[in-house]
Each structure stands twice: as structure tokens, then as C-alpha cells.
Amino acid sequence: MTSAIVLNRALEAVRHLSDPTPPWDEILQCSRQVVGGDSASFILLDGNSELLTVQQCNVSTAALAEYTDHFYASDIVVPRALGTVEGTWLDTNELFSRASLERSSYYVDFMCRHRMRQMLTFIVEESPSRRGGLTIQREVPLDRARKRLESESVRTFTRALQAAVRNRRTEAQQWIDAADSTFRSLGEATCLVSPMGGVIRQSAFAQQLMWERASLRHRNGRLWHPRPEVRERLSAALRSLSALDGHLAISIPGEHGGVCVLDLVRADRRLSIGNEPLVFVRLRFNDAVNHVSSGVLRASYGLTAAEERLLTALVAGQSPGEFARLQAISINTVRKQISMLMEKMDCHRQVDLVRKAYGES
Template structure:
């Protein structure tokens, strides 16, 4: 009894770290497996199209991990038969299928038997339109009372704690996403949270307006797509590379005469991932060659007067000194003096350098 309490305490201590920026899933799975009395433990996440998003396992051999990830997730009978089940539902092969039914499935005969699994128990921990996730336990022998035992006493306490901590993490993620959305929106950037297969997890309100171009970037089938296949291949390549080495990549695409869309691709913070697996943070901003630079921003960034910033904006928009003078109802001499002041303050030698600096904003 004392040993059981020690195992329970370790398992609960581990699951309390679900709200950490990077949850220790291996420790959570290890202590949960020991508490349940199983041979192995898994965290398995599928997307809305029933494709495997993430597999974490403790106690799996390399061959078992490879077999499931490479093929057998596609014929996982528990995943197939629980797609409509709600979070909190327990699944048990020993209770859901008779021995004869199991033996007629490829999953049992070619995967479970090969890897000495007589019974699989799993708890659905997340079930929504985006993902279907479960924490599972594999046993080499059948215990017909196992699933009932998991729903009573100390076991029930543990799994309630697990689900409570996941719910708390989900709330924290929602707050974090709102902060990111707000911060980037204030500087005119749209943001999209993306899975490695291109499936959209979240997008900011500004992104909705950016992703409605029939000839450019859109969301089709829940995935971020571009009308040009060459652009799409380049984007997919950059996404894969960013996940691999953590370095930011950028893609620029034309979105009309004199306009283009600039996209930065980087690995999202772990604090935005609910149940493991890498996510990408996509930042989008549209630029136009005909857009008038922001006078207030020029004034602030280059520490110049408001009048000088207005002149600089006019030059950056392609106007001559004479045209800027006309637009500002000032004399050409006054504008020339302001240009000279700009050259001094911004440490430039030519007017073209002023324009280049202004165009960077």
C-alpha cells in the first residue's frame, strides 16, 4: 500500500508540470504507466483528417515505434472507433472487442501480437474539430477489470488531475495567443499558428483578411495554400527547414501590381502547443509601392521633427523636392533646408539614401 502511494504521488507530481512551458511528457508517461501497471505508455495525437500528428511513447521498442508511426496508426482500431467519443472516455480492447473480432483485424494480428500487446487501454484527453488525442497503456496480459479500476479511487483522482491540468494549460495557451495576436496586429502584421503539415491551428483576425486572395494565399481544406505550385513548394520546404533547425525563413510573393506579401516562418514557442508536436508561427504583412510612409513612425524612428518626417514621407513616395513643396504649400527653399537637415540627422550623403531608409519601415 505504501509503495502504491509513492507511485501515485510521483505520477501526480509529474502531471502537475503539464502547465510548464515545456511539459515533461516522457516523465508523465513513465509515472502514469507505473501507476496503471502497464508495460508501456503512449501519447497519440491525430488531426481532423485522421493523420498522425504526434506520437510520444515510453516502453516502446524502436521497431514498435517505427511500425506504428510508419503504417499501423492508419489501422488503429481504437482510434477508428473513437473518433466521435468525447474527452474523458475510456477505451479498452478487452471490453470493446471479442477475441474473434480482434483476430480479424490487421492491427491486432500484425501489430499487437508482434509487439506482445494483449490489451490496450486509453483515455481520450482531447477531442475537437482540430485534434483527437489520447493517453494509452499497453499490457502483455489481459485484465478485464482494468478500465473499471482506472475510473475509481486513486486512479480516478489521478486522471481527473491530468484532465484538469490540460484544461488549465489550454486556458493559458488561449491567453498567450491573444497577446501575440494583439501585439502583431498593432504593427500591421497578421499571424497564423500552423502545424508542420500546413494545417491551420489558429489565425488572427487580420490574417482572415490577408488570406482571401484567389490568386495568392488562401486557406483551403484547413491548410495554408498558395495558388502558384512553385510558391507552395518553396513555402513547404521552408517550413520543414524551420522545424528542423529552428531558423527563421522568409517568402515574398506578388499580390498585385506594385504590391507584395511578405511571410516570415519561425518555430512557435512551446507555450502555444497544447499536446506536444512542433508548431510554426507564420507572420504576414502586405506592402505596396504606392503606400505613403507613416509620418508618425518616421518621426519616432529617426528622431526627426514632424515637418521633416512629412518631407521624408513625400520623398519616399516618389515625389521630387519641388512636388513636396507644392503638396506641403511650402517654398522649395524651405523643403531643401529640411532635406539638408534630414541628411545630417540620418547620416546620409544622398537623397536616395534617405528614401531607402524610409522604405525599410
């Protein structure tokens, strides 16, 4: 296959980066041929260097599994790429001396064992929330690789790749901006997070709600809450949604009363650069909660303060078990309170309590 045909195929593949699911397999195969290598990878990390996604071609399943399981944490290129300008090529033969490579367990135990003695990495994404690069791997190191990387065919390919990634980022930002505007008009906010809780994008209003009303904070670029049980439930929900489509809701006691509800759903693929799973989060304070807290139901049915808090939580979507954990009381106490609520409000089922609370507005 001539170099012109290979380049045209690569440019055509890159043009489809704006597709909902970008053709990274084809892009990797073509980039390997344009640059000249045995295999290729696209690796994306979050702001804390946790692995978001790794996509590879002509790489053994064993190498992929080993990298994903533990070797990514000792990748010798990652720290050297930190802060590097997008569009830069990094060559392991330029970055490291032969002696330093031979002292590196990553080089000896991973690169050499899987026939990757040289890595040529093109920085695709470098931001506080995501870092990523396209890497061409070679079993036989290429002398004067820089000359090859600066050739017209490679430069044409990388310019097209950069432009396509920028377009995809722009489209993702437009999607996020539209969602932010819509939810903001309803008094709600949004953010985009990784399965590890790393904040990829966040609206200004989301930050305001997190700090002022939900006690959610950023710690080392991740969502954090002062209550360990809330942190654990949030982490578990994010992990489950990274592998499965669906919707989950988590209720968090508000800083100044009421309950903040986090609605979590697997994010639209257009918000990802590669195949990294992201989670779209909506933050809201249920209007019904504010109404229940106003005291109308308490006065109408003679509820105690504890019963009012429980009813507020049920209306917000909390389960009795969640309420018991958050309030540090036994589930038996909560069940007794629910029975008392049913008696006072003349209801026979828990769902009727919620319906009657809504009906009072």
C-alpha cells in the same frame, strides 16, 4: 512501491504540464503504474489525422519506428476516438470483438508482435485542429478493465491530468491572444500551423488578410495557395522548420497588388501540448512595398512598370530567383532588369536599390 506513492508521483508529474517542456516521459511512466500496464504512449494527431507527435515509455525503438513510419495511419483506435468527449476511456477489448481483432492487420502485425494485445486510451484532446490520447498498453489483457479505470486512484489521476491540460491550453491561448493584439496594431496577423500546414490556431485578422490580400486559403484544414510553386515553397519551409530552429520568410504576390510576406519561425514550446513541433506564422504587407507602388520612384527614375514590380519585390524581401518563378520569366530577364535599375538609380549593388527605395519615404 505502494499505490499511494505511485499516485503522488503521478500527480506531481502532472503539475509540471505547465512547464515550457512538459515532462511527458515521467507522466507516461507514472500513468502506466497507476492504471496498470506494460507500456504507455501519448499520441497527438492534427485535424486530418496526420501524426504530430508520439511519445512512449517501455516501448521498443522498433515499435516506435514502425508506428511513426506507417502504422499510425491504420491505428484501429483513432477512428473510434473521433468525436469522443475528452476525459473518456476507450478499451480495445470493449470496442472490438476477438474475431474482428484477429482480422485486423494492425492488431496482428503491430499490437501482438509488440506485446500490446490490449490498449486503454484516455482522450486528452479532441478538437477540429488536434486530437490526442494517453494510451496504456498491456501484453496480457485485463478482464473487467473498466472497473480498474473507474477506481478512485485512476479517477484522481485523470482529473488532475485534464485540469493540467486545460491550464496549458489557457496559457497558450493567452500567449496567442497577446501576440495577435500586438501584431494587429501594426496591421499584421498571426497563425499557428503544423509542419504539414494544418492550421492549429488563426486570428480573425489573419483569415481576413489571407482571403482578401494573399490568396491563401484553407483546404481540408491546411494552408493552400492557388499557385503550385507557392504551395511547394511553403510546404518546404514548414518541413524544414519542424526539425530546425530558425527563421524563414516567403513572399507571395498580393491579390490586389503588392507582396504579402510570411515570416515563419519555430513556435514557442508553450504553444504545444506535447513535443509536437509547431510553426508560428506572421503575415505582413511591407509599408515600403506600398510606397514603391505609389509611383514616386517610378516617376523619379523613369522606371518601367516591369522594373517597378521587380523593385517592389526586392524591397519586400523576394530574391531574384523567387521573383522569376512567381512571374514566370527567366532569371536572365530579371538580372537584366536589375542591371537597368542600378543604372537608372545610380546604384552599384542590389542592396543599394533597396536602401534607396526606403530612403525615398
